[in-house]
Amino acid sequence: MIRRTLVIARREFASYFTTPLAAVFLVIFLFLAGLFTFNVGGFYDRAQADLRPFFQFHPWLFLFLVPAVSMRLWAEERRTGTIELITTLPFGLGELVVGKFLAAWGFTVVALALTAPIWITVNWLGEPDNGVIVAGSIGSALLAGSFLAVGACLSAATKSQVIAFVSCVVACFLLLLTGFPAVQDFFSSWAPRAVVQALASMSALIHFESMVRGVLDARDLLYFASVITGALLMNAMVVEWRKAR
Amino acid sequence: MLIETRGLHKRFGGIHAVRGVSLQVRRGEVLGFLGPNGAGKTTTMRMICGFLEPSEGSAWVDGVNMSLDPLRAKSRMGYLPEGAPCYPDMRVEAFLAFIAAARGYRGLEARRRVDRAIELVNLASVRRQTFETLSKGYRRRTGIAQSLLHDPPALIMDEPTDGLDPNQKFEVRRLVRELGRDRAVILSTHLLEEVEAVCTRAVVINRGTVVFDGTPAEMDAMAPAHVRSSRLDHVFRTLTTGDVPGGAA
Numbered sequence: 040m041i042r043r044t045l046v047i048a049r050r051e052f053a054s055y056f057t058t059p060l061a062a063v064f065l066v067i068f069l070f071l072a073g074l075f076t077f078n079v080g081g082f083y084d085r086a087q088a089d090l091r092p093f094f095q096f097h098p099w100l101f102l103f104l105v106p107a108v109s110m111r112l113w114a115e116e117r118r119t120g121t122i123e124l125i126t127t128l129p130f131g132l133g134e135l136v137v138g139k140f141l142a143a144w145g146f147t148v149v150a151l152a153l154t155a156p157i158w159i160t161v162n163w164l165g166e167p168d169n170g171v172i173v174a175g176s177i178g179s180a181l182l183a184g185s186f187l188a189v190g191a192c193l194s195a196a197t198k199s200q201v202i203a204f205v206s207c208v209v210a211c212f213l214l215l216l217t218g219f220p221a222v223q224d225f226f227s228s229w230a231p232r233a234v235v236q237a238l239a240s241m242s243a244l245i246h247f248e249s250m251v252r253g254v255l256d257a258r259d260l261l262y263f264a265s266v267i268t269g270a271l272l273m274n275a276m277v278v279e280w281r282k283a284r
Numbered sequence: 285m286l287i288e289t290r291g292l293h294k295r296f297g298g299i300h301a302v303r304g305v306s307l308q309v310r311r312g313e314v315l316g317f318l319g320p321n322g323a324g325k326t327t328t329m330r331m332i333c334g335f336l337e338p339s340e341g342s343a344w345v346d347g348v349n350m351s352l353d354p355l356r357a358k359s360r361m362g363y364l365p366e367g368a369p370c371y372p373d374m375r376v377e378a379f380l381a382f383i384a385a386a387r388g389y390r391g392l393e394a395r396r397r398v399d400r401a402i403e404l405v406n407l408a409s410v411r412r413q414t415f416e417t418l419s420k421g422y423r424r425r426t427g428i429a430q431s432l433l434h435d436p437p438a439l440i441m442d443e444p445t446d447g448l449d450p451n452q453k454f455e456v457r458r459l460v461r462e463l464g465r466d467r468a469v470i471l472s473t474h475l476l477e478e479v480e481a482v483c484t485r486a487v488v489i490n491r492g493t494v495v496f497d498g499t500p501a502e503m504d505a506m507a508p509a510h511v512r513s514s515r516l517d518h519v520f521r522t523l524t525t526g527d528v529p530g531g532a533a
Contacts, residue, residue, distance in 0.1 A: 046385045050371075057373035120369030124430070127333045127365070128386045129358040282337050
């Protein structure tokens with residue numbers, strides 16, 4: 040089962056590099072990550088050896104870049120008709136869903152790994168707490184994974200990559216939205232404390248920021264694991280539903 | 285029995301596309317699946333291959349129920365989908381290597397299977413080209429190569445010669461005839477001469493129902509004696525429209 044999942048993941052991962060998508064994505068991601076960290080985030084002005092300015096913009100970078108990675112996962116298969124080929128090969132549905140997700144996640148982890156010069160820079164300039172940076176990186180990878188899983192599910196529902204992209208941006212925005220200070224303030228002015236806390240606990244932003252502060256809490260890990268698992272289960276249901284239609 | 289369906293039905297919302305199709309294909313049989321556009325040929329084949337779930341009824345490949353044990357059933361069949369879809373950016377060789385890996389072959393055995401499939405359908409000259417740069421004929425042949433790579437006992441091909449030039453059609457038909465000697469093959473086609481040239485049996489489907497099941501000779505015998513040419517066309521039109529044009533006589 041694992042071997043077949045990896046067969047799918049390898050093909051899918053390689054496919055990113057046979058088109059300009061990989062190069063365009065990586066260049067834009069690295070450029071924006073640098074821009075946000077050093078210019079917008081005031082990396083030098085803060086005079087602190089940490090990567091908070093780097094991580095704090097990740098949710099917003101991912102909001103637009105991750106859907107570009109996930110949009111093609113299933114929609115492209117439907118558009119070209121290869122969905123008929125791949126689903127009549129001896130792959131289990133779970134193997135297809137997980138294999139595709141792992142490929143996309145692997146690709147975004149490569150993009151994150153390529154930001155290593157920023158980490159080297161901060162270590163060269165000062166003495167940052169690398170434990171906090173590791174926690175932030177794990178949080179970043181998990182946030183990207185959550186967005187990818189949601190995007191994969193939405194990609195399975197359509198043959199249009201544009202629809203897959205736009206719906207993924209909206210869904211991921213909603214996933215972040217409940218953590219907005221403005222939304223929290225709005226609810227905390229009238230809603231019971233329990234409701235405000237429940238909304239905050241569903242927010243990807245709150246869990247991500249907790250990890251960026253260096254706290255590797257089991258609840259945060261469980262949250263991201265639940266979002267990824269739930270979205271992939273829905274992805275499988277969508278593929279199966281379309282088969283029965 | 286290598287391919288069998290019992291009472292296959294498929295409904296798409298309010299449309300009843302396939303209405304109780306039952307087929308049995310034995311080893312050594314090449315079944316020509318005929319019917320007008322929209323008759324339910326592709327839908328039936330998609331249900332046999334496990335791409336679509338039947339609304340009612342079941343399909344078996346080499347004795348394995350497609351709905352109950354899809355992985356085992358799929359490993360025993362080769363399928364050429366309509367239009368022979370493939371990944372546009374993949375090279376022919378890499379695509380077939382992917383299919384070999386999907387079929388569970390590794391290392392030298394995978395390499396041997398890919399080389400053999402390339403040789404069988406004469407793809408050697410384009411093996412390093414990407415699919416999007418291939419002509420329609422080579423695309424179709426790549427699709428056929430992937431369906432044969434694991435030497436399956438059951439083969440299902442949706443219009444394998446569609447869009448090929450006469451020479452390519454001749455080659456593919458010869459290949460299908462050879463393959464059909466020790467396999468069960470279902471091929472759908474619009475070309476009635478293909479049935480005469482390749483098939484040992486013909487099934488005509490119209491509006492989702494089987495309206496003829498017999499040998500090409502039996503189909504030919506259904507045409508009136510005064511019809512001298514295009515006798516299968518005449519029978520096909522009679523079966524699928526009820527119309528018997530005088531011009532065919």
